[in-house]
Amino acid sequence: MDIPFEDSFNVPSSRIYQDSLQAIQLQTAKYILTVSNIKLKFRRGSTIGDYSITTTTTTSFSETVVEAVNVGIFTELAKKYLMVYTSPQPLKFDPLPVFFEGNLIITCGPPPENLNLSSGLTAEWRLNGQVIPGDDLHKLQLQNVTATLTVLKVFSTDSGLYECTLKYNNTAFRQSGTFTFSLDSLCNDKEFGVGNENDEAVGPCPKDTVGNRTAVCRKKQTGTGSWEIKTNTCILKPLQELLVQSQNLNSNSLPAFLKVLSDTTTNSSQDVIGSPANIVATVEILNNIAKLNISITATLMTDILLVAGVLTGDGATASWNSLNNDNQTIAITSTSPPANSISSELLRSLETITTRLTNESFNIVTPLILLNKTILTKNFDADFAFSNSSVGVVIPDSDGGQRSITVLSFASMDNVLPPRDANNLTGNVINGRVVLVYSNGSVNNVLFKFAVKNNTLANPQCVFWNFSLFNSVGGWDNKGCKLVSNINKTVTCNCNHLTSFSILMSPYSPESPVLSYITYIGVSISIASLVICLIIEAVIWKKIRKNNTSYLRHVSIVNIALSLLIANIWFIIGAAISDAKPTNPPACNAATFFIHFFYLALFFWMLASALLLLYRTVNVFDGGLSKTSMLAFGFILGYGAPLIIVIITIAVTAPKEIYVSDNGVCWLNWEESYALLAFVIPALVIVGINLVILLVVIFKLLRRRSVGDAVQAAERHVLVIIARTLAVLTPFFGLTWGLGVGTLANPGNMGIHIAFAFFNSLQGFFILVFGTLLDKKVRSELTMKSQSSRPGTGSTSAGISSRFDIFRNWRKPRDGYNMSSSASGGPHSAANSR
Template identity: 50%
Template sequence: MEGERKETNCDSDFSGTVTVECDGVKWTVKKDNCVLRAIFDLQTEAQNLNVETLPDFVDRLQETTVNEDTIITDSPATIFTIVDILNSVAGVSKRLKLNETVMSNILGTVDVIVSENAQESWTQLNNDTETDNTSSSLLQSVEDVGSNLSDEQFNITRERIQLNRIIDEPSVNLTLGVNQTVDVQIPETGGIPLTIIAFSTLHFVLPARNASNFNSSSKSTTSINGDVVVVRANSDISFDNISFTFEKKNETLGNPVCVFWNFSLLDGIGGWDSTGCEVKLDPNDENRVTCECNHTTSFSVLMSPFSIDSIILSYITYIGVGISMGSLVVCLIIEGIVWRAMTRNDTSYMRHVSIVNIAVSLLIANICFIIGASLVDRGKITPVNPCSTATFFGHFFYLALFFWMLLSALLLFYRTVMVFSQMSRSTMMAIGFSVGYGAPLLIAVITVAVTAPGKGYIAEKDACWLNWTKTKALLAFVIPALTIVAVNLVILCVVLYKMLRRGVGASTQPDEKHSLMVIARCVAILTPLFGLTWGFGIGTMVSSAFGVHVVFTILNSFQGFFILVFGTLLDGKIREALTGRFKFTTSSSNRTRSTSAGQSSSSGWGVLQRLRRRRTVVFTGPMALTGPTSAQFD
């Protein structure tokens, strides 16, 4: 019957099943999951692979793949299984140093499955949504293995692969590839052992997909027109100052683009990424293309253990941090101008003390971030002394930012829930500075004391910031920050609940009766002041997805700007104080207030004016204060 499907067992030499479908005339194969039995048995054995059994195992794996190369290259399921085995090998290799013999056997296996005869099998794997990350997984396994070789110099040449193991060389300038088709130049290596691998046939193994053509037909017109080169170091440090010169495989193709394989692209299936890479053409040799790549630090490194190579994130970071720093300076200037007029009672005094210290902490922390980013070139070894200093002060002041935001939220909670309770100014100041700066200093000092002796305080590469891979020192920032974000979120919910219980929605204006509108306005104003946007840091910690890092970077690198707008400019009392300070006429001031009160609900100023006139709620800048009937503490 046409359209009928059946699942049958594979031939005796294979393990698995094959799905066939009737097209009305004959049965055609729709899904072939048949794996060569010898490879299937090795996959089962690989589940219990360990350091002692690894050398013998990879020897037998290579022998099997070489002897059965014709069958293997025609079987996508078998190639998929071999890649899975290589993943297991790469995992075990992290616990030992592989010698030349073991590495030669691994490359012998890879050489078979990337042969020209396997091109059709790779096309099927890359076009199947269940196996489209197989090629990326293969490259990742080879890179991981190449990072764990013994400290001895050797070369390995296979039919389609060439490996150079380099030890104690201050710089690298060599030509490699099975046909001498790639030049690699590394001006500075720092004497770190390097593994450089050139593949002559990965251009059809790795699909020509990227973020822009993944769901379009344009990928069919794009091709990888050169060898693929992997450069790895034993210390897991990559280099961004490498120059690659490739010989074109097809001289008729134009418009070259330099790319690197981004394993995290396209939700983890991997793809080509040109971010930070630049083409250098030689007018005297049109058959060769030189590529230089440069990646810089993004703001999301503050929370994320993942290394995200993106010039877009870098631009967002530096633009956002620059605007934030300027905004914070303006915020502090305004606070200085209106300080006397705005601090006439204890609650208002502490509110503005919190704002000033939030601004100062974030300003200094951002300065430390910029200094740290300027000290490290991506991929190079982190300079210990200057980076340790920048990291310590950055860690301290970013934590101070969060603790002052916590104090700001607690003050709001105190004045909202305990309306009749009173605390003296001196007591609040003592608590404020003890918590705001004392707790961050204690955490920062303990972090240094615990991690620095084992050289695990700062990251080994990419940025002057807390280490993750070796000591998890980054948690000394992440845990306090996210804990405070969680507490502030609870406080915000409690305050909103109190506001709703006291009749915030009882407005005479029809467009503001719905309580959700009041909640939305309060959340919009309090979110940057309570640091709630840093909650997106959870996403950057558990995912390397580019979109998550973009959202985090935008929201938090611009935090200083949000503080200026929501903490200062939208505070009606500050505007009134500024008006009086610059001697505007009373009629002009009244006219301004009248205009603000009459603005639509979409206006931030109008919202605050209307909220201020409500019967039971007062909302001024970062503090929402309530009383039995109506009271203002500003």
């Protein structure tokens, strides 16, 4: 209460005591029905009233109830007295810590809704008891029932106790908090100043460069901080001048311009290639030159190739990696493309400039790029060699008439172009020289002979750079190109068009004994678990036919186990076929067909089980489809749908000999036909559907807590078992085959292969445990079967029973509920508000 304290307030006959007591009695009667005694006492601090209550039960009260009582008492007394509600929550300071001259925002409120403070209230801020006025350094705002104080520049004098008071009529809401100014900043240097973690600052460029740099304050593991460059648009002043000049070139100014550009990039090569911004600026200059409709002589082309050689050298690898992995734009000019397309723009510029060469034959040799332009009427056959590799280009006889062939061979363009292919896979390596071929005539048959740079790589792909891939970012594509041979460290490719070509090869994954052991031992364990599961189901089969839902659940489990068992058997057969020399393609096709079919059947039977669960839950255990109808639906979905998918897959891909993988494994093809998607997509879609069904069923079961007769109780038990089985198997199978997709995305990662083999081997075991053994009725039937088959000694049956009790005890919660009641009351106190 905002009134001076008097000792007389503690006299029970005083008005304040009576009013306060009546307010407490009124509010506790609303929320706490078992109050037996109330104690009230006032003390100084304006006037603070403390009260405690004693109840006739030992039940504790929630924070919500306590707050409702306090607010109710406060509201009731506010009708007669000026009341101040002191919030138990401190003011919110953002950010923390705050350093010298940093910004600080302090938020006050909102007050509890029950206080009925309207939007017409006023706000007052105090620091160490002194009122804070609004000025150039302190911005006060009040929106609805929330007040904010913004300190635009924090100094040491801004430390202390902040207090905010929101007033409306006889009611006030007060909130306080202590702020401590931090003398030590996390990041502090001359260029970017001081800052806290994740703060951003703009700093100047180094000497002889123009632009700006943005840095972020990062905290290190040692606890110290430093500014890390986020964006850098600083470029050399000479490059900036050349960039501006390149927008206004003509045939007269171009020769001198290219000479200066060549000298600048060559003399300052380390500065150019060490900065992504300088590389972007240079590529934009070449882009502007490519847009000119001017003939390029051998002399001019030599300067251009010297510039390109600087950009493609080994020293530029780090800068190109940074650009290729960045989808933002380094805004050197208003037309700058995204950073990850700069490499593509460089190659496009060189291709365009090549088309402008004068109509004469000549050779240009630079340290990193070779160019040959030939005017011919017959075939073309030439080798372009560097110190450690070469590439040969063969173009058969033309159809008559004169034509020109221009070939550029790059020693280190692999530093520039990322190895991503049309499938967006980056596990490959550019393992040959990049060669650009252009002709002013029609060429639809060209042969390339690439000398491989790394003999440890395998699986060559003949590719060209497709500028339109990935929304014009660009990538390697194999359309129109095919592998002819891979002999004696030379890969021969044939293509039906001209552009920039190379070969992609992937790391060779050696045979791993660990992977083999995990695979074969795991599959054996899985097969053994599935056999045990089917034996158990056969033993108890007659006992589970009484309840339709239970019967259909076990039908699903049997078919899930049977499908995985047959798939595992065919997996072993397929592995034997793959290892055989020579391989047997028809047998491998058959193995792939059955592995594909039964793995799909496994997932579709899981879907059937989930749909059964959903149907029986939504229909509230009443009537509906007959057992025969649901059984027919299960078999049609479980085996019919997979059969259709498998037949369509083999019909589309087998005639083109792209049904089975070409890496010697009896499994669906990925690289050429994407036949593997016929398994991956249905499997992952079913996983998603099952998870949605589980959420719906769990929601329904939680809302339907009460159980009627014994039949409904048994039905509910079966549904819970089905839900639990799906809740475990669905994400487990999803994770397993997600790892399977990972082995395709990163085939050289042995860790993913081992993880996939491990989880794949546990599938049968999980079906046995969660589909069968954790069902208490199954265990009960097995116990009775065991007892009836071994009569005579109580110890035997008890031993069997105790073994099955392991499962029961394992499933019990570790903690229980201990409920008791007492007639004696216990005190419950809650502090009143000021």
